[in-house]
Amino acid sequence: MSEPPLFVPVRVGTCAPALRLFRTASGERTAVAFSSALKLADVLGADQPWVLLTAPALRSLIAELDVIGLVVDPAGTMTRPAKRVA
Numbered sequence: 559m560s561e562p563p564l565f566v567p568v569r570v571g572t573c574a575p576a577l578r579l580f581r582t583a584s585g586e587r588t589a590v591a592f593s594s595a596l597k598l599a600d601v602l603g604a605d606q607p608w609v610l611l612t613a614p615a616l617r618s619l620i621a622e623l624d625v626i627g628l629v630v631d632p633a634g635t636m637t638r639p640a641k642r643v644a
Contacts (some may be wrong), residue, residue: 560612564593564611564630565593565594566578566589566610567607577616579625582626588628591611593630593631
């Protein structure tokens, strides 16, 4: 049984697309993917570029990076890390 493809946000560079990483509320880097183009557009906007990857392919891409994991279908995004309260 094959893995369903995920819609993965990317940044468009001069040579090739680059994986777009995000930060969790605690400030740690994470990869994000969506189960549909509509869900991606709802969270990141209709103009957000994306590529199709399977979860194993995406995990392989982030394996050597300082990334805590993969979040599928996040409810929203933040523009900056949340302030820490002592």
